[in-house]
Amino acid sequence: MKKGKVCVVGSFNLDIVAGMSRFPQPGESLIAHNSMMGAGGKGANQAVAALRAGARVHYIGKVGRDDFGTFARRHLDSVGFDAVTLFSTADHPTGNALIYVAGADAENMIAVDPGANLTFTLEEIEQCRPAIAAADILLTQLENNLPAIEKVIAIAKEAQTYIILNPAPFQPVSDALLAKVDLLTPNATECSLLTGIQVQDMASAQQAAQVLHGKGIQALIITLGTQGALLSVAGQAQWIAAFAAVPKDTTGAGDAFNGSLAAQLASGVPLADAASFASAYASVCVERAGAAASMPDYAEALARQASATLETTALLPQVGQ
Structure with missing residues (x-):
């Protein structure tokens, strides 16, 4: 596979994860x-x-000048990125997250202190213009301060870099910003908040997709967990099947999907095929503990995709047909 260039502008958090038999009730202490x-x-x-x-990656983030920030630098240096741009602040801590993982389905509850992630300055983002412009794909989320995200997307738009926005965690954004995005990748909850439609299945996802297309979004993928995903381009809907998995920790599933999707698109893979690969990639991820530590390599996802016996994509009738 050709190695395309992906620029990721987004958060760094230190995760502290507790595995539980069930989630605690308010006021209750449980042994992990x-x-x-x-x-x-x-x-x-x-x-x-x-x-x-499989992509060449330039990661851009911001941390505090604290012990967690030192951990972040060591970790990011060890990963093998093509480049890392890491800004820092003495006024806020490095972002951190407290995570419960519970039950047979390995569902999670997460409390996040964004810290330094919310302190990007516009001047810092401007310094990143060459990296954003040089990328095949810009991948960003909503875990940073909105003015910085808006600046990142504006730079990418001007440079004609393909823009993927994963609108997570949800925060209100303008329709004007959404219309600048080439591909939007909400999950069911985020899609519900963006559209006002309760997204629970493929039919309601199709209805929500029409609302988002009405906001100027040409292409979107709504991820629906074990139900798969809805790919909708200019109103033409396509189902992307989920791959069977025995989940151990679902914390990084959405991130696995988005990162691998970006890598595939950067290499020139068509959108539907890229989404199917990303579904397979995420299914391998959830079978391992931890978020960043659980990310599989290209060959593992390819093997999962090859071993599946089900149809991985199917065209859906348009809403109203």
Whole structure:
């Protein structure tokens, strides 16, 4: 596979994860059956996924000048990115997340202190203009301060860099910003918040997709967990099947999907095929503990995709047909 260039602008968090038999009730203390600490944050996770899925990656983030920030630098230096641009601040801590993973389905609950992630300045983003302009794909999320995200997208638009926005964690954004994005990748919850439609299945996802197309978005993928994903381009809908998995930790599933999707698109793979590969990639990820640590490599996802016996994509009738 040709190695395309992906620039990821996004968050770094230190993740502290507790494995539980179930989630605690308010006021209740439960004994965890395991715990771990590791690198996380949607931006850093997606950058690792893009790298391991075959892309050349430039990661851009911001941390505090604290022990967690030192951990971040060591981790990012060890990953193998083509380039890392890491800004820092003494006024805010490095972002961190407290994560519970519980039950047989390995669902998670997460509390995030964004810290330095919300302190990007416009001047810092301007310094990143050459990296954004040189990339085949810009991949960004909503875990940083919105003015910085708007600046990142504006630079990419001007440079004609293909823009993927993963609108997570949700924060309100303007329709004007959404219309600048080449590909939007919400999950069901984020899609519901963006459209006001309760997205629970493929039919409701199609209805929500029409609302988002009405906001000027040409292409979007709505991820629906074990139900797969809806790919909709200019109103033409296509189902992307989920791949069977035995989940151990679903924390990084969305990041695995987005990072590997970006890697595939950067290499010139058509959108539907890239989405199917990303679905396979995410299915391997959830079978391992940790977010960044669980990202598989290209060959593992390819093997999962090859071993599947089900149809991975299918055209859907348009809403109203």
